[in-house]
Amino acid sequence: DEIGLIPCPEARYNRSPIVLVENKLGVESWCVKFLLPYVHNKLVLYRQRKQWLNKDELIDITCTLLLLNPDFTTAWNVRKELILSGTLNPLKDLHLGKLALTKFPKSPETWIHRRWVLQQLIQENSLPSLVTKGNLGAAPVERIHRLVQEEMNVCSEAAGRYPSNYNAWSHRIWVLQHLGKLTVKVLLDELSSTKYWVSMHVSDHSGFHYRQFLLKSLIGRTVTDNNVLVQNQIINEQNPSLQKEEESAGAEAACAEEQSVDLPRHLEEELELCTELIDSYPGHETLWCHSDETLNNSHHSPATSPMAQAMDVDGLNESSSKQGYTQETKRLKRAPMQDSFGPEVEYRFIDKVLSTCRDVDQARFATAYRKWLVTFLGQ
């Protein structure tokens, strides 16, 4: 479940450089300068059609190569060909990638290949005749859910191995968008499962950015569902025929379920999380940044200002997809926020921080935050 290089500049004993201890694979460093050129050369010769390799050899060679250097695109491409010809089980590549990431958590090519494999797997899902490659054989929905969970784990591990791992977090977002379909359930699950992680990685801007993505997707989701709900109501009123009834009832039920997302509560919890972390860990710009933006979200989230709802729908649709940024001019036109959390609370918090903190950076961030509150909220 993990690979690594064992620093060992010379071969002292006449034994294999491969070490396997408790399911962890190690390679003594002295052998790499022999092994890597050897396998690399073999693959290049194969590609140039100067030397034939059979399927098993190809699988072995590419596997070795990629564990030593997972950014070797050609090796991943050879495996793509093997997958497409049906000789290689795509799940094996997910496992290989996972292993490579334990040592190379950023490896762009590994993440790129992973997305290709996942796309192959979901395409497979839509075909009636799957279940041939020894995969789970469970119902498609269940299978996808398991894939998503596994990806979340892989991303989490990789994120823990390298601070602010841009590639890991962007992969995580991609998986939610393309496999998880950004359902409310998945968004809420992710919100709760990453809460602990970000608390343990308070400088990890990528981690907090991910939470912004989740929150904004939830906001977008609520708006879309409200939209659908309203549209269905209009349709029902205009056309009381029985045909539509069943459809819209189903859709309404789904919307109602998703409607039960308590957006203000989640945003409030997020602000509380920020406040807590800012207090406990002074001087982390990411926390202030995240706090800024969460307040921004709550200030003009449709759930907290019903009057502004129509405007919000337009605004969000224009910025196409839930991750669009909102223009500053639109911000200033929003309806005022509820009292439960808001600028007054934030000002009190800032004042408290400024009067008690001894960290220079913390004071600077607090002052900047206050300036921003004054300018953009106009209060």
Next chain:
Amino acid sequence: APVFPRSAYCAASVASLTNILTPALFAGTAEWIARCQNWEGGIGGVPGMEAHGGYTFCGMAALVILKKEHLLNLRSLLRWVTSRQMCFEGGFQGRCNKLVDGCYSFWQAGLLPLLHRALHARGDTALSMERWMFHQLALQEYILLCCQCPAGGLLDKPGKSRDFYHTCYCLSGLAIAQHFGSGDLHHEVVLGGPENRLQATHPVYNITPEKVARAVMHFLQQPVPSLEPAA
């Protein structure tokens, strides 16, 4: 692949210098790049992703070439990039809460000339006529004092080893920091002696302005390639 602004910039750069830039070639590109700008103000690899120095420069420069920089929220971009200059080190970080890195001397600082020009074109009267909107001297200090390898070449930060990439972008950033504007408005500020002075670099293409002019002239004199395959 999540590196869209980078490839768009390479394409726009080449196409504009070689005079093969057509609207059809970049149909929809500008709009897509604009969607990569996120709530932080910077630009990410794909819409929704974290703002990143490299992608932000590439995205902005591509839009400047396509003359569509006004699709971006320039104010929030300005706020984001100026927040990336580190108070202590003087150099720039690539993303919020990350460490300083010499190469961002170009990717991040290089945004300020582009923003300056775009805001000026929009009629902004508060713009300086002498300096960019970042601390030019502090950046020069960081590069000269912290990013030089004693054996030659430049690097990310003290403790790292030199490489061509960092050498290129530290020097490019140094050039940006030393030279404001061009022609009548040119204003230099060089830290240390005149031996530290570099030639100015073109803020979009990052080669000297004379080379940009020569390239453009050269290709303007060539026949534009037709879209049909060669006989």
